[in-house]
Amino acid sequence: MRYLISALVLVASCSSWAADYPIQSPYNYPIKNPYLATVVGTPEPLRADLPKDAKLTIRSLPLRTQGLPAAMWYSHRLQYSYRLQKGSAPLIFLIAGTGGFHDTGKNLPLLKAFYQAGFHVVGLTSPTHSQFVIAASTNGVTGHQRNDAQDLYRVMQEIMAEIDLKKGRVTGYNMAGYSLGASNAGFVAELDSRQKVFNFDKVLMIEPPLSIYSSISKLDRMLENIPGGMDNFNLFFENVVDKITRAYKQSSTVEFSPELVFDAFKESPPTQEELGALIGIAFRMASSSMVFASDQRTNFGFIKPSNVRLTKNTSLGRYGAVSFRVGFTDYYHEYFWPYYEPEYPDQNRESFVKMHSLYAIQDYLETNQNIAVFHNQDDIILEKGEIDFFPKVFGSRATIFPYGGHLGNMEFKENMAMIVGYFK
Numbered sequence: 001m002r003y004l005i006s007a008l009v010l011v012a013s014c015s016s017w018a019a020d021y022p023i024q025s026p027y028n029y030p031i032k033n034p035y036l037a038t039v040v041g042t043p044e045p046l047r048a049d050l051p052k053d054a055k056l057t058i059r060s061l062p063l064r065t066q067g068l069p070a071a072m073w074y075s076h077r078l079q080y081s082y083r084l085q086k087g088s089a090p091l092i093f094l095i096a097g098t099g100g101f102h103d104t105g106k107n108l109p110l111l112k113a114f115y116q117a118g119f120h121v122v123g124l125t126s127p128t129h130s131q132f133v134i135a136a137s138t139n140g141v142t143g144h145q146r147n148d149a150q151d152l153y154r155v156m157q158e159i160m161a162e163i164d165l166k167k168g169r170v171t172g173y174n175m176a177g178y179s180l181g182a183s184n185a186g187f188v189a190e191l192d193s194r195q196k197v198f199n200f201d202k203v204l205m206i207e208p209p210l211s212i213y214s215s216i217s218k219l220d221r222m223l224e225n226i227p228g229g230m231d232n233f234n235l236f237f238e239n240v241v242d243k244i245t246r247a248y249k250q251s252s253t254v255e256f257s258p259e260l261v262f263d264a265f266k267e268s269p270p271t272q273e274e275l276g277a278l279i280g281i282a283f284r285m286a287s288s289s290m291v292f293a294s295d296q297r298t299n300f301g302f303i304k305p306s307n308v309r310l311t312k313n314t315s316l317g318r319y320g321a322v323s324f325r326v327g328f329t330d331y332y333h334e335y336f337w338p339y340y341e342p343e344y345p346d347q348n349r350e351s352f353v354k355m356h357s358l359y360a361i362q363d364y365l366e367t368n369q370n371i372a373v374f375h376n377q378d379d380i381i382l383e384k385g386e387i388d389f390f391p392k393v394f395g396s397r398a399t400i401f402p403y404g405g406h407l408g409n410m411e412f413k414e415n416m417a418m419i420v421g422y423f424k
Helices: 002-011 034-040 070-075 107-116 130-135 145-162 180-195 212-225 230-250 258-263 272-298 317-324 328-343 349-355 358-367 386-397 413-423
Strands: 057-060 079-083 089-095 120-124 170-178 202-206 371-376 398-401
Touching: 034 272, 070 130, 079 107, 079 145, 089 107, 089 180, 107 120, 107 170, 107 413, 120 145, 130 272, 145 180, 170 180, 170 413, 180 202, 180 358, 180 371, 202 413, 212 272, 212 328, 230 272, 272 317, 272 328, 328 349, 349 358, 358 386, 371 386, 371 413, 386 398
Parallel strands: 089 120, 089 170, 170 202, 202 371, 371 398
Antiparallel strands: 057 079, 079 120
């Protein structure tokens, strides 16, 4: 592992970033190439010291709706995870990122860290996970930030009604999320500021997109980095799937997420050209699952013909192949916007995009002192200049690290200490 770390430092390269706001310094995360950091993450010796055994309790919420798609019988009930302190303590809800399950690879270290620090913890599945789309989304068309916030808010209340917490054992509520989950956390916090069910003491947004649309567009464009171009897609994809399959067999999780893709390549990182393509494929796999589940819920006819009924025994292979060819931007233009357009006659595609960005809750983010953001200046899901939004809007509540890619440094011991420290 020592040689791997040395190699990563040698191949890492990054130009100096000029900024008009403070950058976290000194900073010792070793990988300065943002794409490599995103894929490799934090080398194990540099991660925070966390308990090996999660000891999470996993439950499912009661079946909420009848008439759910038969072909997705395995997603009819929404799972969540939690662990409680023996005595009274504050509680932290943690929202997973794109396609993430409640105890996925990125959620689990944070849940461990918060529990170790003395908090009750509850892990929440992303609204973009197929199980949430089927079992918990109000209409099945995820990505509508205020609708997703309403669904998460309801799920959080249902979970609290189920967990065996006697009166007085929760001394306060907090919330965190990473990537898209961070954006979700912002919208849930804004909703709670009006409805006041939880009255969150603190909220932390870890590396959120500014504009979901600009971030998904950038992720889609990463597939253009496939060596040899899109004509070589099948060969490149088969190689990726082969490595993922081997990683899956060795993994303790049964859930797919972008992190599983990255795990497959940690020991043998691809070339610089392939890194972007690999990241694009990882998120495309997550989006294809979401798109197929959504089309099943609504019977919109986007992936399968609306007059075709799939059963529990239907082979889904060909539908999966179709959904994998659908990018995030295709989902937006050909399904998401057409679905919602009748509800918003005063909006157009461009203004609707802004409704689901952090610009929509900018006033709340500027004025509420109980919400903070951690971000990386070289985050690959941000377009050029978008990072400036965060120190401008959050002021001293924004912590900007000089590098780390997208979530590559989240498990780094310095980052984890600051994340936990924010709530302590």
